[in-house]
Amino acid sequence: MSDEWKASAAGEGDAKSWKLLETTLLAGVQEQRRARRWGIFFKLLTFIYLFGALALFSPMLSLQKGSGGSSAHTALIEVRGMIADQEAASADRIVGSLRAAFEDTNTKGVILRINSPGGSPVQSGYIYDEIRRLRTEYPAIKVYAVISDLGASGAYYIASAADQIYADKASLVGSIGVTAAGFGFVGTMEKLGVERRVYTSGEHKAFLDPFQPPKEEEAQFWKTVLETTHRQFIDSVKKGRGDRLKADEHPELFSGLVWSGEQALQLGLVDALGNASYVAREVIGEKEMVDFTVQDSPIDRFAKKLGASVGEQIALWMGFQGPTLR
Numbered sequence: 001m002s003d004e005w006k007a008s009a010a011g012e013g014d015a016k017s018w019k020l021l022e023t024t025l026l027a028g029v030q031e032q033r034r035a036r037r038w039g040i041f042f043k044l045l046t047f048i049y050l051f052g053a054l055a056l057f058s059p060m061l062s063l064q065k066g067s068g069g070s071s072a073h074t075a076l077i078e079v080r081g082m083i084a085d086q087e088a089a090s091a092d093r094i095v096g097s098l099r100a101a102f103e104d105t106n107t108k109g110v111i112l113r114i115n116s117p118g119g120s121p122v123q124s125g126y127i128y129d130e131i132r133r134l135r136t137e138y139p140a141i142k143v144y145a146v147i148s149d150l151g152a153s154g155a156y157y158i159a160s161a162a163d164q165i166y167a168d169k170a171s172l173v174g175s176i177g178v179t180a181a182g183f184g185f186v187g188t189m190e191k192l193g194v195e196r197r198v199y200t201s202g203e204h205k206a207f208l209d210p211f212q213p214p215k216e217e218e219a220q221f222w223k224t225v226l227e228t229t230h231r232q233f234i235d236s237v238k239k240g241r242g243d244r245l246k247a248d249e250h251p252e253l254f255s256g257l258v259w260s261g262e263q264a265l266q267l268g269l270v271d272a273l274g275n276a277s278y279v280a281r282e283v284i285g286e287k288e289m290v291d292f293t294v295q296d297s298p299i300d301r302f303a304k305k306l307g308a309s310v311g312e313q314i315a316l317w318m319g320f321q322g323p324t325l326r
């Protein structure tokens with residue numbers, strides 16, 4: 001056997017070995033791809049199953065919320081956070097909760113547990129009016145506003161419609177006033193050399209434009225709007241609190257200041273000190289509390305969390321970082 005033939009045979013052997021190794025590696029890669037695809041498929045299937053289960057059972061869970069059963073109870077409604085449209089403390093949600101609580105034949109009293117800095121005067125006024133209407137329609141059911149940490153501005157507007165107001169001695173109560181704030185960027189625009197161009201069909205159509213200098217007559221007009229809203233706020237509080245409010249002795253009650261619960265008691269802003277459990281047990285006489293607060297369904301909460309998570313990831317991917325509390 002010649003050396004040339006041996007070299008040729010060795011070369012063919014090496015080629016076969018490399019071919020076998022390549023085939024084995026490709027088979028491994030294909031197997032990994034198939035396993036990955038099946039893994040994704042089963043994860044997706046599990047997600048669809050859980051999503052469907054939530055969709056199926058969330059109506060049942062929602063019905064259980066706020067259902068008092070056959071026993072007497074105190075209805076509890078949370079007024080938490082900013083009072084504004086599309087928020088947890090929006091008028092639609094609070095009014096819906098109130099109606100459900102009053103319509104329940106086993107409700108012996110209603111507690112509005114408030115922890116809010118206020119918000120929209122329109123939303124607050126809507127809730128205020130509905131509380132007074134329901135009190136007239138169901139005179140046997142009393143409404144008690146219980147302020148925890150904060151019951152200010154529009155939140156106190158709502159509380160003043162109740163039969164009685166309770167607070168903790170350290171709660172912050174009051175802020176009977178109206179505010180509207182913004183920024184002016186005129187100086188910034190000048191430094192940047194940017195010219196503002198606004199075209200309107202009304203003389204005062206752009207009077208709140210932050211990129212133009214304010215005009216004295218427009219500022220005075222805006223002040224009259226705020227004063228009108230403030231007067232409406234004061235009238236509603238006086239109507240709700242009546243002679244209990246010591247406004248003649250303390251005119252600063254309507255200045256926008258806030259007081260502790262202990263001070264508010266002396267001023268007639270609240271009727272007594274106490275929390276929701278105390279009011280249910282000692283005042284209404286039914287310590288069992290049933291929460292009638294309108295809540296997002298599990299599917300809605302899941303969708304919001306999913307949307308927030310996706311938004312956060314997109315922001316991070318784009319190089320942005322969300323706000324943080326400090």
